[in-house]
Amino acid sequence: MSPMLPLAILLQSTTPAPPPAPATPPETRATDGDILVTARRREESAQDVPIAISVIGGEALTQAGAFNVNRLQQLQPALQFYSSNPRNTAINIRGLGAPFGLTNDGIEQGVGFYLDGVYVGRVGASTFDFVDVERVEVLRGPQGTLYGKNTTAGAINISTRKPSFTPEFRGEVSVGNYDYLQLKASASAPIATDRLAVRLSTSLSSRKGTVLNVRTGDDLHRLENYSVRGQLLWKASDALELQLTGDFNLQNPKCCVQFYARVGATQRPLNRQYAALAAAFGYTPPSFDPFDRVTDLDAELNSRQEIGGASLTANWDVGPATLTSVTAWRYWDWLPANDRDFIGLSITTVSQNPSQQKQVSQELRIASNGSNTLDYTAGIFLFHQTIDTQGSQVQGAAASRYLLNPGNVAPGSSGCATATTAACNPAVLNGLTSRNTISFDNTSFAVFGKLNWQIAPGLRLNPGLRLNYDRKSGSYVAVVTNGAGSTTLSADQLGVLAPQSYAPEFSDWNVSGDVTLSYDVQPDIHLYATYARTFKSGGINLSGLPLNAANTGVDLTTQTVKPERVNHYEVGAKMQFLDRRVTLNLAGFWTDIDDYQATVNNGQLTVIRGYLANAGKVRSRGFEWDASYRPSARLRLYSSGAYTDATYVKFVNAPCPPELSGGNPALNGATPAPAGTPGLSPLVCDISGQWLPGISRWSLSFGGEVNLPARALGGAGEFYLGYDGSYRSKFSSNPSRSLYTDIDGYALSNVRAGYRDTARGLNAFAWVRNVFDKQYFELLSTQSGPTGLIVGQPGDPRTYGFTLAKSF
Structure with missing residues (x-):
């Protein structure tokens, strides 16, 4: 949709540039308030890029308190981020990207996450704090040819x-309720020469x-997060030009907990x-109101993770084109x-x-240096990833x-006073342990390219092509022992x-492509239309398989899932009026996916984890807008929104929701019992026409800033x-949509008030987030069983604090 960038424009217009060095580097700005981006692997004005893109500058992230991807979704209506813990994290755009539910090591993510041009192969490794960020670009729709x-x-x-x-320093300290403390600092300077410079950042x-x-x-x-770069x-x-980068991130929180939210009938x-x-x-939970924010969990909790890596980026201007090489190694160590x-x-x-994940990647790319008639980008990409997981479950x-059926019991009694069933003998399951050894090896290779051909003045054709190869292999071994x-x-x-x-394997070649036609109606009015045919790689199941029909072993036919086949259509307009004081960007999209990779359950009542299977077809369609209004240097307003209709078009053998689960098959x-009534349960459910999980029909972000010139603290600001x-x-x-796991809509409000003096690089402001202390859930889940217990993860309550930032 738009590079509309409401917040980025807000940043440019309301944050005066500090002295030379601390200012946003010149290469990120164009003239007349435009913002330069590298979405198409070259620097160009975001308004000229025929892609649905939004950009948020680093200063705007600070003002909004968006110091990680989770907070970013409040500013980007088309972005969804869900995390029951870092490993079980999903980033989706327009409702698409990763299946909703527990993570399966053997599949790809549909939303690429890039840090300084380096692809990050695990979504869990995207949960680090933003450190010294210049900007965040969010691109919507398929991008495989770029x-x-x-x-x-x-x-x-x-x-x-x-x-x-030029020597520079940036420092920031924030304090708030719940003993909140955040420190950020970065410094940069040349080293003994005008050819070598260093930058150190920490948080x-x-x-x-x-x-x-x-x-x-x-x-x-x-x-409890620490970062250094x-x-x-x-x-x-x-x-x-060569740039060597290294970073290390450590997070050691006590999270992520879900607890009693409600009970539904199964x-x-x-x-x-x-x-x-x-x-x-x-047993009684400590509270039946989840927003009392109390629990009584009796098992150890932890979400410790290390994230780090190194990269070497080389850019060589050879005249008509620039050659780029990005060599990278990254790791992610998860201890939950x-x-x-x-x-x-x-x-x-x-x-x-x-x-423990390790990845190495190599990208070689060539991009033309600004021909008026024909620009091009082409590249080769190599990626290798290994994941080793040591799972365990103890009863x-x-x-x-x-978990076991004790037979008929008197209401309100344990039923075990005289019964002799296994359910009445704690030793049957006490100490029952599964130790799971999981390995994953993933190799990808791709050749890709895109042209930007000016057919006639203002009329451009952008075809792109991609040849892709993926090979995945793995091993899943679960050894189960009893209490003895x-x-x-x-x-x-x-x-x-x-x-x-079992040891699943998958490999496949595919060819995908896209074409965009764009037209400049006027210098500040741009139209575009895009069609893309692309593929999301197939995968392997590495969370255990369902039993076969005879219950004599696992169903090996479910070891792999087929690639998703994507057909994407999009039209858009990017417009600026009144000397660019008004920006309005619009996009409409329609995406069909065949063989959608979905999370399903296997019908075993006590199994915690599901597995992956291909649904028939899903569709995501809708429209988006970004708008900003800058009537003067004293007032800036913005609004962004998305309407997304994301549904299963055809999914006839889906897992049933809890109200249609738990009975004998x-x-x-035979006729199943009505929903929520004990009796027979359907083997599968037809959920064609239902919503995809995790995506709202309507998502909005809006706001603005007003300022008054003043002299304070001996300066003009x-x-x-x-x-x-x-x-x-x-x-x-x-x-599968359930009566019990719909999350009601909610609105959040954040405010800030402060003083800034650009000439001295000073910004001090007080802030309140979730001003009205809105009670809402980030996600709801079902207890395995299905017992009917619904557990939830509440969003943050109201928080408030103060931030002081200084640069020179």
Whole structure:
């Protein structure tokens, strides 16, 4: 849609440029208020790029408190970010990108995440704090003919500030409630010569948690993030530039917790649903109101991760073109601990998947240097990734009674006083352990290119082509032992945790392409239309497989999933009026995906994790706008919005929602019981026409800033008052839409008021986020079973604080 960039334009117009060095580097600005971007692998005005793109500058990110991708979604209506913990994170654009639910190592992400031109191969590794960021570009729609890794839904491109040959320093400190503290600092200077410069950046973020564990006294959902980044820039000659970058990020929070939100009726026998199970143990959650923000989880919690890497980027201007090489190595080390029964009973005492990812990539690219008639970009991309995961799940003393069927029991009793079933013997499942060893090897190769051909004055044709190869192989081995350490298991134990061993493989070539026709009606009015035919690579299932029809082993036909086939159509207009004081960018899109990769369940009542399968077809269509109005230097307003109709067009064998699950299977044409009524359950459900999960029909962001010139603290500056609002309508938080997991729409408001003195590089402001203390969920999930328990992860409450920034 638009490079409309409401916030980026806001940044340019309201933040006076500091003295030479601290200012946003000249290469990121064009004339007349335009913003230069590198979305098409060359610097050009965002308004001239026939791509749906939004840009947010680093200063605007600071003002809005958007210091990571999660916060970024409040400013970008078409962007969705979901995370029950860093490993189980999804970034979607227009509702597309990654299947909703627990992460499966063996698939690709549809939204490319790039840090200074380096593709980041795990979405979990995108959760770092933004450090010394110059700008963030969000591109919507397929971008595979421009970027090394195929990106079928869009791309997020983060650019950090480069080393400067003029000494400069930037420092920022923020404090707030919940003992919030964030420190940021960066410094840059030449090293003994005008050919070599260095830049060092660091960040620290800490905050007490917003959820209290009444059992342990721990505050959960706390922040504890550290980052450091170093860069060396060597101008070997006027034509050759090399940049060496290294970064290290450590996060050690107590997160990410989900807890009691509500209870819904399933088709399980009543004595096997949550209310009866909790009564059998005499268990009551510490609160039935999730926004009391208390829980009593009894298992260890942790989300420690290390993220880091190094890259070498070379740019060589050979006259008619620039040659670029990006060589990179990155790693991600994930050390979690979870309570996957979500309540204070010893059902699942351990559920975790520590993972170590390593990746190497090499991109070689050539881009023409500004022909008026024919521009081109072409590249070769190589990528290799390995992931090693050591999963474990351990059942506790309450597991037998909670997970196994005790037969008929008297209402309100445990039913185990005289019964002799396995459910009444804690030793049956206590200590039952599955140790999962998972490995993944992923190799990608691509040749890609795009032309920008001026057919006639103002009329351009942009065809692109991509040849792509993907090879994936892996291994999944689950060894299950009982409480005595034996691998000889009873039928009841096998029904909860079953051993598995398989080694899936997938490889495929594909050719994809796109074509864009653009026309400059006037210098400030641009129209474009795009068609893209692209593919998201197939994958392998690495979270366990369902049992076969005879229940004698795993169903090996489900080891792999086919590639997604994407047909994308888009039209757009980018317009500026009144001497560019008004910007209005519009886009309409229609995306059809065949063989959509979806998360499904296997029907085993006690299995926690699902697996991947291909749905028939999904569609995402809608329209978006970005608008900004700058009537004077004293007032800036913006509005962005997206209407997205994202639905399953055809998915006839989908997993059923909890209200249609839990009963005995309705075999041989038997009639299932009504939703929420104990009895027979359908084997699968036809959810054709239902919403895709995680996407709202309407998403909006809006706000602005007003300022008054003033003299204060011995200098000339301005007082300002700013507001940033966002809204999203109801959305589904379950792969198959459920009555119990719809999340109601909500609006959030953030305000700031402060004083800045550009000449002295000073900015001081107070801020309040979620001003009205809106109570909302980021996501809702179902407890395995299905028992009917719905657990949730509340969004942040109201926070407030003060930020002081200084640059020179």
